[in-house]
Amino acid sequence: MTTGVLCAVRGPAETVVVRDLTAARGRFEVTRRCADLAELLGAAAAGLGTVAVVSADLPGLDREAVDHLRGSGARVVVLAGDRDAGLAHLGADAVVAAGGDVAQAISAALAAPDRTSARDARLGARLEARAEPVQPAPRAPAGGTAPPGRLVAVWGPTGAPGRTTLAVTLAAELAAELAGAPDAAAQDGRDVLLVDADTYGGTVAQALGLLDESPGLAAASRAATTGRLDVAALAALTPAVGAGLRVLTGLSRAERWPEVPGPSLDLVWRAxxxxxxxxxxxxxxxxxxxxxxxxxxxxxxxxxxxxxxxxEADVVVVVGGGDPIGLQRLVRALGDLAEAGVAPGRRVVVVNRLRASASGPRPGDAVRGALHRYAGVEDALLVPEDRAACDGALLAGRTLVEHAPSSPVRRAVRHVAEHVGRVLAPVASG
Ligand SMILES: Nc1ncnc2c1ncn2[C@@H]1O[C@H](COP(=O)(O)OP(=O)(O)OP(=O)(O)O)[C@@H](O)[C@H]1O
Ligand SMILES: [Mg+2]
Known part of the structure; x- marks a missing residue:
């Protein structure tokens, strides 16, 4: 079978590539010679080829573009220039050195596992594994450095149920736990990192009293997409905001959300x-x-x-509001989350702002009963309404752990942190 190849190769190398592929006796047909990335993306979207051979220095080529090509059904082979090194950030199916065997690289790309949208694939895998227990995260090679850290996503439906409050306090709580942990294993020198990835109006910087001009997530995404994001670069973008706690702030203005493309975030999570x-x-x-x-x-x-x-998350903390509307949204949200591939074994349900005025004289029983009946949730964690502590912390631009350490809301979030640790315990001992 002849493989249709789209070429977007710069300079004299183009003639060489086309000649080599044509010489490969009917195995390949160059179906389009593209002048630029826009033409290449258009040709791939039109289904004109199953492989794209692209110069590494084609203007605009980045991880997102590679992801889009793959999303259009084309495997991607990147042709490295003499001075190109470290092209792994592009996420291509194969890389061939200048003067190398392009036909062989195409065959390798076609034989590579299907990585069509890595994120969708991962979601799909998780969907299949919905009923399975938490999977261990990959470990560092024997004798290597520390194992990869854990990632906790804090999510919840619309209506400001307290995602940011939970995320900030949970991060501060985990940092405090690490600081106080006696065992050497916990003391590997690494911090807790809080990331604001809310593209509808992140408020983490404000909650922590930081200037919202800090470059944050958009800068990390940019660095990732151009292959410049490593641990040192991420550390430089994440100021310390307390003992053992760093923060990667979010978008300073919500309308800048296109600056945070999904494919680059895979690399941000890795770093x-x-x-x-x-x-x-x-x-x-x-x-x-x-x-x-x-x-x-x-x-x-x-x-x-x-x-x-x-x-990406090892655990998802799902936050709902402790009032009738918040609960109804939470029940629906849990269904949406399951459809998105987050298995019950990978989530912790939290009902925030629990109060008798909104849920009756025994609000805990009422909320737990409703969640059990309508969503099959048996182990929801409850965080009480604590206006004084939350307002005070916001006003001071400090975490609840620093500002109101013995407040009911902080104590409840400590319980959430312990629960998250328990959910991950099989991973740690696995
Ligand atoms: N347990 C609590 N008791 C009292 N007030 C709370 C509690 N949790 C959160 N709040 C307050 O509710 C408001 C919304 O909280 P937060 O910003 O954390 O919600 P969110 O879900 O992140 O909202 P958004 O959709 O704007 O991102 C804030 O003023 C916060 O201080
Ligand atoms: Mg928020």
Whole structure:
């Protein structure tokens, strides 16, 4: 069978590539010689080829573009220039050195496992594993450095149920736990990293009293997409905001959400796991697949950051509001989350702002009963309404752990942190 090849190769190398492929006796047919990335993406979207051979220095080529090509059904072979090194960040199916055997690289790309949208694949795998217990995260090679850190996504439906409050306090709690842990294993020198990935209006910087001009997640995404994000680069973007706690702030203005493309976040999570023992991610509320709404697979996806964090997370903390509307939204949200591939064994349900005025004289029993009846949740954790402590912490720009250490809300979040640790215990001992 002849393989249709799209070529977007710069300079004299183009003639060489086309000649070599034509000489390969009917195995390949160069179906389009593209002048630029836009033409290549268009040709791939039109299904004109099953492989794209692209110069590493083609203007605009980045991880997102490679992801889109693959999403259009084309495997991607990158042709490295003499001075190109470290092209792994592009996520191509094969890389061939200047003057190398392009036909062989195409065969290798075609034989490589199907990585069509790595995130979707991961979500799919998780969907299949819905009833399975938590899977161990990959470990560092024997004799290597510390194992990858854990990633916790804090998510919840619309209506400001307290995702940011939970994420900030949970991160501070985990940092405090690490600082106080007696065993040497816990003291590997790595911090807790709090990431604001809410593309609808992140408020982590404000909650911590930081200037919202800090470069944050958009800068980390940019560095990832151009292959410059490593542990040192991520550390430079994440100021310490307390003992053992770093923060990667979010978008300073919500309309800048296209600056956080999904494919680059995979690399951000990877660097985060190397940098921090725990990464806690505050996410947006929506799980809608944007491209399904717009029918434009090239369009940036506003919910990509949330979906990417949920797919990557070892544990998802789901936060709902402790009032009738909040609970109803929570029940629906749990269904949406299951559809997105987050298995019950991988989530912790938290009902926040629990209060008798909204749920009756015994609010805990009422909420637990409703969640059991309508969502089959047996082990929801409850966080009480604690206006004084939350307002005080916000006003001071400090975490609840620092500002109101003995407040009911902080004590309840400590319980959430312990629970998260228990959910992950089989992983740690596995
Ligand atoms: N347990 C609590 N008791 C009292 N107030 C709380 C509690 N949890 C959160 N709040 C307050 O509720 C408001 C919304 O909380 P938060 O910003 O954490 O919600 P969110 O889900 O992140 O909202 P958004 O959709 O804006 O991202 C804040 O003023 C916060 O201080
Ligand atoms: Mg928030």
């Amino acid at each position: 985060a796991r190397d940098l921090a023992r725990w990464t806690v991610v505050d996410t947006g509320f929506s799980l809608e697949q944007d491209e399904a709404l717009s029918y434009d697979t090239r369009a940036p996806r506003r919910n990509a950051a949330t979906l990417s964090a949920l797919a």
